[in-house]
Amino acid sequence: MTAEAMDAGPRRDIGTDTGTGIGTAFGHPAGPAGPSGDRPLRIALLTYKGNPFCGGQGVYVRHLSRELARLGHRVEVIGAQPYPVLDGGVPLTELPSLDLYRQPDPFRTPKHGEYRDWVDALEVATMWTGGFPEPLTFSLRARRHLLARRGEFDVIHDNQTLGYGLLGDLGAPLVTTIHHPITVDRRLELAAAADLKRRASVRRWYAFTRMQKRVARRLPSVLTVSGSSRDEIVEDLGVAPERIRVVHIGADTELWSPDPSVPEVTGxxxxxxxxxxxxxxxxxxxxxxxxxxxxxxxxxxxxxxxxxxxxxxxxxxxxxxxxxxxxxxxxxxxxxxxxxxxxxxxxxxxxxxxxxxxxxxxxxxxxxxxxxxxxxxxxxxxxxxxxxxxxxxxxxxxxxxxxxxxxxxxxxxxxxxxxxxxxxxxxxxFTWARAAQGTAELYREALATGTPAGTRRASRTPAPATPHARATRAAATPNDREGRPTPC
Missing domain, CATH: 3.40.50.2000 (Glycogen Phosphorylase B;)
Incomplete structure (x- = not known):
């Protein structure tokens, strides 16, 4: 998340539904929300950043949404720039930011006519003062969008936004994926900082992790991708262990497969x-x-x-x-x-x-x-x-x-x-089909509970340091120097 975005390369055509709702997008009316056996679910999958060519969040959204659709669920991805590439007819609703980190002009100042509301002003002001605004500002835009479409989704799945806007009643139960706490990235970059000025810059850039920590503790249902991430989420974010489920993700094994006809290059x-x-x-x-x-x-x-x-x-x-x-x-x-x-x-x-x-x-x-x-x-x-x-x-x-x-x-x-x-x-x-099956099971558990995020709080007492977490800290001693990061 803290690197310059790679060139995205050719984008595939993706369906875009900017306001008609999931029932229209899939050609049939949406039924009543709520748990109902194993009927197909109407899923809003949120991603504040979806580039599939840089980092893992876009890859996650692309493949998980496709496999959930293959299981018969009705998935709509709601995302900001860089927009995800989607497969299998999954529709995309664009919820645009000001795209302040786009190439070739990252950290740009928008023109006067680009401002639409106070959220845009907040986004620019945070960037101007050295912070990273997108998790907060996307969550505020997503909240407004979801409340306007109340009743159209059975479950809302947030892909690591962890913004204040996603607390409270959104019209459907919330499941949140935390791939790993960004506090780990912050810790490693602080350890590598060359001087006090660089350390101050890193702290300001990662100020959004304080928000993510507060939000994570109030989430009723957290999904993560590994046991070590679960340990870090408990320790770094203070999330109660009983609220976390591990669902491994995987590779697209049809695409990523051996091919003996490709010549091996020596060395x-x-x-x-x-x-x-x-x-x-x-x-x-x-x-x-x-x-x-x-x-x-x-x-x-x-x-x-x-x-x-x-x-x-x-x-x-x-x-x-x-x-x-x-x-x-x-x-x-x-x-x-x-x-x-x-x-x-x-x-x-x-x-x-x-x-x-x-x-x-x-x-x-x-x-x-x-x-x-x-x-x-x-x-x-x-x-x-x-x-x-x-x-x-x-x-x-x-x-x-x-x-x-x-x-x-x-x-x-x-x-x-x-x-x-x-x-x-x-x-x-590690296949995406298995990941989709495990994720759908968690959706149904969330529907059965039906508790909005923020209505009850997890324990704030951090768990004892795990051997994994201690090993991570021990490794955080590189001597690299780097300039101000730009997000993926």
Whole structure:
């Protein structure tokens, strides 16, 4: 969320319904709201940011909405810029912001005629003072929109907005996905801040996390994507454990699949990095590549994403003399091109210091590409045990990364074994169809309870620090420097 957005590439056509309601959008009238056995549900899926080419929120909305629709539910996505790409005829209702972080003019000042109401003024004022306004301002716009359409939805599903506007009665029960607490990102960036001025800037940018913490404690139904994220939500946000359900997400295993016709490129290592921030650990992978190339000059890295021009990754590349073809960045690729890029690699790598789930790990494994991954956050829940389905290394350890990458590049039989085992693990545990089934079960539980967000409060007593949380803090010691972030 705190990186410059990648070029979105070609967008697919998406249906847009800006005010007729879900019944009209699906060609039949909406029935009465409320629980009714296993009848199809009318779902409003909210996303304040939906770019499927940068970060995980857009990927989540795209695939979950499609699979919920395949189960027979009537899903309408309500989102702001960058708008999500949707499949399977799922309609999109655009709830536009002022799009203050769009490329090529992020942190822009809108023209006078662009202002529509006081929410727009609040959005600009927060940006001008160094804060990130979108979770709050989207929640206020979403509240106004949902109340105007009261009775059209059975359940409202918020994708990590956690804004004040979503508290109270919205006309239907609220389920909220928290992929991981953004307080983790804040903690890691503060640890990497070079001076007091930078620390002050980080604190102001992440001021919205105070709101998210207050809102999270008042939510009746929270969905998260991994056990480690659940632990962080309990500890960092103070949410009562009994209100949290884990539903793993996954890969699109039809798209992300092996294809022997794609030629393997000797020495190719592929990674996805949606943000040039310490959390993603890309700077440690660059250092590992420098170590690796002293013994294997064919080793080279392809990064799906782009670094800040003078950010920590660009500085590391210059520091280690990795010009030319040693490190290449790609952006604006289509889904098919991205999958083929992973298929062509001898090794995929996830070097993150922390992940709430790690879609890149699941997607790489689904192609049958062998994986080197850290043990940061929920990554081991996805990648499996070291030596069985991946090679696992401690987060932030460039030497261990170099050793694991070198071993896989040198051992073809190990690559074949780990690649096949990784694909089997994803098929068994991490598919979007399974995610949709688990999410629909939680919707029905929320309907049975029917308690609006904010009408009762979870305990504010934080849980004892979990081993996972302590490990995350121990890893938060990078030395990167970076400029002011722009959101994905």
């Amino acid at each position: 190719r290592i592929v990674t996805t990095s949606s943000a040039d921030v310490p959390l993603k650990g890309l700077v440690h992978l660059v250092e590992a590549l420098a170590k690796l190339r002293t013994e294997n000059p064919d080793a080279h890295l392809v990064v799906v994403g782009r670094p800040a021009e003078d950010g920590p990754v660009a500085q590391a590349i210059e520091r280690y003399g990795l010009g030319g073809d040693a490190v290449r960045f790609v952006k604006g690729v289509t889904d098919a091109e991205l999958v083929d890029l992973y298929r062509s690699a001898q090794v995929a790598c996830v070097p993150s210091l922390y992940e709430g789930f790690s879609l890149p790990a699941a997607e790489a494994m689904a192609t049958g590409t062998p994986l080197v991954a850290t043990t940061g956050g929920a990554i081991p829940e996805v990648s499996g045990r070291d030596g069985d389905t991946c090679l696992a290394v401690p987060p932030g350890d460039a030497g261990a990364l170099a050793q694991a990458l070198g071993r896989l590049l040198a051992e073809p039989a190990l690559r074949v074994r780990l690649g096949a085992a990784g694909r089997a693990r994803v098929l068994e545990r």
